[in-house]
Amino acid sequence: MTSPATDATARSPQATSLPALELGGLTKVFVVGRGGKKVTAVNNVSLHIGRGEVLALVGESGSGKSTIARLIAHLHEPSSGSMKLSGQVVPNNLRGAALTKFRKHVQMIFQDPYGSLNGLNTIGYILSRPLVIHGIARGKDIPAQVNTLLERVGLAPGATWAAKKPHELSGGQRQRVVIARALAARPELILADEPTSALDVSIRLDIMNLLLDLKDQEGLSMLFITHDLAGARYMADRVSVMYTGYIVEIGPSDQVIDAPQHPYTQLLRSAAPKPDEAMRPERVEARGEVPDLSNLPPGCPFEPRCPQARAACREGLPRMYDVGPGHQARCILHDPALAQQPLLHPERAPTV
């Protein structure tokens, strides 16, 4: 069996100009229940993450953002689509030794640090595993390496922390251990699935800052998954907004969040807490809730809730339109001809 991203190629000079990750038409269909009902959690997602870049994946629950991370990490097998790591094709059905080798390059950080550390093992044991599995350290080197890892995530002196068990640590300290575990294999790509949302407000920034510092020091690339627009803006170079398994908008962070071009991103932005303004009397203009993934509307998935909906929105999935440098939105409003159509729901349109 050929291995996808071997150490030799991953760090070769030609590879450095290639994006760390490229997804082409990635799709995941889950079969739910006994009736064989099909749910497309991730639909034809194409994106890339540059070397040393942070891409934020923003969306509500059910948007497919966590599934993408699990597909990339090969915790689930994609139904179709392609994936390249540093230019090397990664087969969808990786198994055995090739899969273990692949895992060295892509590591995950989970949301809940209380659930992602086995409470029966010491921190030292937990951190020693990736070192042993991926042959990074052996024998007597291991404790020293574990200590270095702990100190790099701000838990010094490492030896003291290594002897502890997870229940002796606070949420923030645990998440530091989770980050250290992800770093241990010396990956090129980190998949961070809502790494701060289970933490207290006062600790979130510390964890975000730690991730940013480590990214700069190690030249890591990162997929940062969040439902918090402000957090995405703080962390990411680029932002991709997801809705019902589709990417609806992607582009540089400041552009996507400060001047969103898709009505859904606009809705997310208007719904985010804004302490600068006292609660305004007007309502957030989107009725209804995220549609059932097994029964999506034929056209744009956001059309049933969209205040800007036109007849063309029901005719088929809109394509991605270029709306700025490196900035695309999946909305027919950016097609000058279609944008002329009358509103389907004039009563929903915001009064300007």
Added chain:
Amino acid sequence: MTAIPIARLTPLAWLRAGPLGVIWRSPRATTGAVIILLIAVLALLAPLISSYDPSSGAFTPWIKPGVGHLLGTTALGQDIFTQMLYGARLTLLIGIASGLISTAIGTALGLTAAYYGGRTGEVINTVTNIFLVLPGLPLLIIVSAFLRGGGVWAIILVISLTGWAWGARVLRSQALTLRNRDFIHAAVSTGESPARIIFKEMLPNLAGIIAANFFGTALYAVLSEAALSFIGIGDVSKVTWGTMLYWAQAKNALLQGAWWWVGAPGLGIAVLGMAFAFLNFGVDEISNPRSNHAGKATRVLRRKSVPKVVDAAGLPLMSIQHLDAGYVTPSGPVRAVRDVSLDVAPGEFLGLAGESGCGKSTLAFAATRLLDAPGAVFGGEARLAGQDLLSLTPEELRRTRWKDYSLVFQASMNILNPVIKVREQVYDAMQAHGVHDKTKLEARARELFELVGIRPDYLDAFPHQLSGGMKQRVVIAIALALEPKLVVMDEPTTALDVVVQRQILQEIDQVRRRLGISIIFITHDLSLLVEMSDRIAIMYAGEVVEEAPAQQIYTAPKHPYTQRLMTAFPPLSGARERREGIPGRPPSLAQEIVGCPFYERCAVHLPGTCDVKKPANVEVEPGHRVACFLQSPAVKPAVYQEEHDLASD
């Protein structure tokens, strides 16, 4: 291989702290363990205790229990006490060996089915179910009839083969939930092998259930062996408690009046079975603890009683005075709420913010008498419209709750019964408080649904047909049903998506303005609170450290903790610049805190002052209270004021 320092345990410490340590924490399990150990010791020392041969009939038959033959003799002239001692060996062996084998089979199959799932899981599941529905004893009889003459190990094999299925089933369902825990996903994505994940990550977490399962199957094995032997299917030439019963029956012991011949092995089996059952229950109880305190009113451990204020006019709607509350734990009380005083004006939206574990939920639950045991109120008052809620009897409390005040919390949507129509559940609260007229109920329910933004048609839906956001709206509608004066909301929208959260918050805001109700809104999301509240109280380590109108606390916070908190979240607009969190963690609430609780984490603390004395909660501007020495003129040296100004820039 790895040289990570892992504490080495001595055998005794291992017994206490290792996987079997759980036994010593339950009196029942301890009793069971002691009985079994006693039987085992007697069985092992049999030749030392009795000099007779259990099989040889050297004595006079039918001797009654007494000196010389403690338990009498059999029809064949064997000493029953000796038989009991030697019989215990085989009975215990069969029990423990069958227990071990069937637990091993059940554990292996259950874990494999859970880990792999898919087709492998289906096949194992089907086999397990077949073994489960096969009637146990008849199967046992048929199989052992085939293996007749195979000796003790044939019996063990037969019992193991018929006894593993239940354990496999239990283990599979437990392992399935474990399989979906993030630490297993983490192990997979680290590259651990399946065997290592099953044996190193999953198995230790299931130790309690496996132990309970072992004791359960051992009990089954002891009883099965007795049953098989009794009907003559076992190896009747061997002495076990079961075969003793067989011979007693075959020789008509009871007809001969030799009750001791039946009684001794019968009692032995019963006691051994009971010991295994005790261990099974005891271990199971500790591995799956369940609270049975639900539905009781909060314990009030306060000494003095508080009279009702008759004339409540001009008072705040809710007045909490010097409230002390927390949890009674085996290692002493945890004071989660420390001398908190707070007022809520009629129609006011009070935001209560703080980190997790700062006591904000405990405060709300204690003040409304909803804190479950081991929670308790240690002192203070909580008056709603002049009436001290902490003095009410459970019956008075039941009448007040829901009518005068109600609660919505994060998991509230789970209180809806999934198989009862929403309509019935909305009616319930009103009917409990005396509204029975159907048309009134219907009209009120429709009104409430419109109030919280749900189409009234949904009254006839079942909760499982509603999304999380809709369910939370239904719960809010129920909370408003009797037009309470106060609604306490503890993170009511935290589990919901931003858009739904925003919609619900807007509904709440409109409703409270229209109905003039007061709201205490608890959350860790400060940016949300600033936008929503009239007034905000910041809690830290069980104390309210600052309290002010919302905009004022956002634009001009005075407590160093609040100051750090206000810049501890990334902004949605403005410059993209680096911000800092608050280093350190709050002090443990299980200990006494000397001085200011924020001292350790505070960048501008005054050594010699803040770590020695507790700052008083002082009103520094109208409506703005803060507990910080830097704000009280008496101890504000100029040099620190300068530093403080720098730090807060």
